[in-house]
Amino acid sequence: MTAEQAGMFTRCPGCQAVYELRARLLAEAAGVVRCGSCGKTFNSLSELFEHRPDQSDEALRGEGMPPLLEHVELRQAELPVAFEPVPDEIETDDLFTEPTPPGGDSIVRRHFWPALSAVLLVLLLIQLWALWQTPGSPIARWLGSSVQPDAALDPNQTVQIVSRDMHPHPSLDDAVIVSTSLRNQAETAIPFPVIEFRFYDASQQVLGVRRVTPEEYIQDREALERGLAAGRIMPLVLEFVIGTSDPAGFQMRFH
Incomplete structure (x- = not known):
């Protein structure tokens, strides 16, 4: 070929x-x-x-969304269900053949409904508790909205840098990608901090400083109002255009 x-x-x-x-x-x-x-x-x-280009040839350009692949729709046939009619002459009491002791039927009925109500109430409370512990659920959002983040806490004391890394941008020569994970060590929620990045060259000279506001890395307005929950780890991946020499390291501070 x-x-x-x-x-x-x-x-x-x-x-x-x-x-x-x-x-x-x-x-x-x-x-x-x-x-x-x-x-x-x-x-x-x-x-x-598609072919070896000349200097004047234009590269291939897409025209939008990729085409959808057609597939056969799977349909399950409705299963037949057979019903046997109950004869009209059969009384409801005839279905119970075991003898009932005197007064036993009233005792069972008197205790059955309270016990059933208690079981249903316990199941409902368990389900509400599970929804409360599920992040993003309506119950968690409703209960969490009443808890305001503590703005008096110093983010440099409460925010822990769990991990951080910097590597060159795959398609831009003058840019880098910074990935980091931050954890709230406080016992209450705190506002999302303003993160300051300082980039240094090999001789520890500052190449540039950039402050990233919470609105730039958090898109959910409700999450911004709730703040960073206690014990929650927040991963971030950010792109920075340096424009000068390649940075050898960086430092993070919180405001």
């Missing part, structure tokens, strides 16, 4: 170098490749061609 028949090519947006795509290497890199000529990292799927 010739290169023109292979059917998949990509072109570096930096130096216009053309490369033939291999399915195995493309899958390992998730579409992100580095140009062997100029060293630029780019998404090869955004510069995709």
Whole structure:
């Protein structure tokens, strides 16, 4: 098979170098490749061609949502149900053949309904408690809305950094991705903090400072009002464009 028949090519947006795509290497890199000529990292799927392109050729562009695959709708036939009619001449009392001691029937009826009501009440309380312990349930939101976060607590004392990591952005040369997990160590809910990120180079010089407000990393307005619950761990993944040299490390503070 010739290169023109292979059917998949990509072109570096930096130096216009053309490369033939291999399915195995493309899958390992998730579409992100580095140009062997100029060293630029780019998404090869955004510069995709069916044939080896010339300099004036345009890359393939999608037109919207992918097509839906048709499938056969599975329908289960309704199962037949047979009913046997009860003869009219059979009385209700005739269905009970065991003899009832004198006064026994009234005693059973007198204690049956209170016992059944108590069992149903216990089951209802267990179900409400389970819904209360389920995050996001209507009961949890209703009960949690009455608990206001304690704004007097210092977030630098109550917020614990469980984990943090920084790695280069897969498609932007001047950006990094920061992933971190934060935990509320307080016994009550606290407001979501403003997080300050300071990026440093290898010589510990500050490359840039960025403050991220709760509205930027929390989209749910009700969650913002409830705050960060006690003991709750909150994972965050944020992108930052540095614009200068690559940062060697970063520091986090809370306000």
